[in-house]
Amino acid sequence: MPVRIENKNKRTTAFLSGEIDHHAAPALRREIDREIMENMPSELVLDFSDVTFMDSSGVGLVMGRYKIMSGFGGNIVIQNPPIQIKKVMKLSGIDRLAAICSV
Amino acid sequence: MNVKNEMKLCFKSISENEGFARTAVCGFCAMLDPNIEEISDIRTAVSEAVTNCIVHAYRGTIGTIEITAKILAGNELYIKIKDKGCGIPDIEKAMEPLYTTAACEERAGLGFAVMESFMDSLKVKSAVGRGTSVTMRKKIGVRYEQT
Numbered sequence: 001m002p003v004r005i006e007n008k009n010k011r012t013t014a015f016l017s018g019e020i021d022h023h024a025a026p027a028l029r030r031e032i033d034r035e036i037m038e039n040m041p042s043e044l045v046l047d048f049s050d051v052t053f054m055d056s057s058g059v060g061l062v063m064g065r066y067k068i069m070s071g072f073g074g075n076i077v078i079q080n081p082p083i084q085i086k087k088v089m090k091l092s093g094i095d096r097l098a099a100i101c102s103v
Numbered sequence: 104m105n106v107k108n109e110m111k112l113c114f115k116s117i118s119e120n121e122g123f124a125r126t127a128v129c130g131f132c133a134m135l136d137p138n139i140e141e142i143s144d145i146r147t148a149v150s151e152a153v154t155n156c157i158v159h160a161y162r163g164t165i166g167t168i169e170i171t172a173k174i175l176a177g178n179e180l181y182i183k184i185k186d187k188g189c190g191i192p193d194i195e196k197a198m199e200p201l202y203t204t205a206a207c208e209e210r211a212g213l214g215f216a217v218m219e220s221f222m223d224s225l226k227v228k229s230a231v232g233r234g235t236s237v238t239m240r241k242k243i244g245v246r247y248e249q250t
Contacts, residue, residue: 022154023118029209053125053143055150056217060209084143091220092213 003028005035012041013079017050020058029061033068042074048081058085059092066097077101105176108134112170116161116186118154124170125149131172132180135243144221145180145241151214152184152237158205160188160235175240183238190231198227 002024004015014032018024036044044065048054062078069076076098081089089095110131114120125146132145149170156168166187173181191197198219203212219225222239229235 019122021118021121021150022158023121025209053146053150055147055154056211056213057154057209059211059213063211064209084140084147087143087221088147088213088217091216092211 003031005031007035007039007041010039010042011045012036012039012043013045013047015047015050017052019053020051020061021053021055022057025057025061029064032065036065036068040072040074043077044069044074045077045079047079048085049079051082051085054085054088056088056092059088059094062089062094062098066094075099079103104173104181106173107176108174110172112172113167116157116164116166116168116188118157120168121150121153121157124153124168128170128172128182132174132243135174135178135180137243141241141243145182148218148221148239149182149184151217152182152239155214155237156184156186156188156235158208158210160186160190162189164188177242178244179240179242181238181240183236185234185236187234190233191227191229191235192231194227194229 002018006013012035046062066076078098078100080102081100112127128149129142129146153168169185171183175181196202198215200216201212203210218239222241224240226238
């Protein structure tokens with residue numbers, strides 16, 4: 001499973017892993033969206049600790065979840081992105097929509 | 104062009120091949136002794152170009168994607184990624200960051216922006232109905248040290 005999801009106190013955390021590209025993104029999207037719709041969390045955390053590769057398909061994934069979350073007033077956090085992934089995120093300007101944090 | 108080594112790769116435009124293509128190109132360029140950041144940059148740029156072929160050039164069909172990679176004198180990597188798909192009517196527009204014709208599929212419109220910023224140079228040639236070729240170059244081992 002390329003994503004493990006935890007729900008706690010109105011916060012949903014999706015622990016992503018492996019390579020996020022155009023091939024992998026749709027399955028991740030489906031899994032995460034199902035949890036969001038079920039739990040309507042106030043915060044969605046996307047954890048990238050175990051992601052080994054990401055191209056702009058990952059940016060699309062974050063943008064799409066951002067739209068859904070902001071639709072009902074929730075926010076989104078990008079957690080522990082490795083350096084390469086942070087580089088792609090920064091280039092996209094998505095760090096203006098979602099906080100990037102390390103824990 | 105002083106070519107030290109060269110390889111050619113042809114494969115079907117199916118999304119399973121995105122991972123294969125970027126890994127194959129990185130395997131080839133390993134002999135240039137790139138560092139981790141350079142490998143990441145190349146891997147990401149190739150992934151973007153190949154994804155463009157699958158998502159845009161061969162939309163709704165399956166065609167062949169051809170990658171030519173060369174090692175040039177001066178420790179430079181040359182990569183050409185070619186398709187015979189639909190072509191790009193307005194290259195300038197297509198290269199604008201965040202411009203996409205596939206927003207409903209959650210494409211971010213950043214493919215060319217990533218290629219441009221992660222490689223040293225990017226050239227795009229396209230003819231509508233005939234296909235597109237993307238040529239990228241990157242010098243490996245250039246360390247920008249302060250003097």
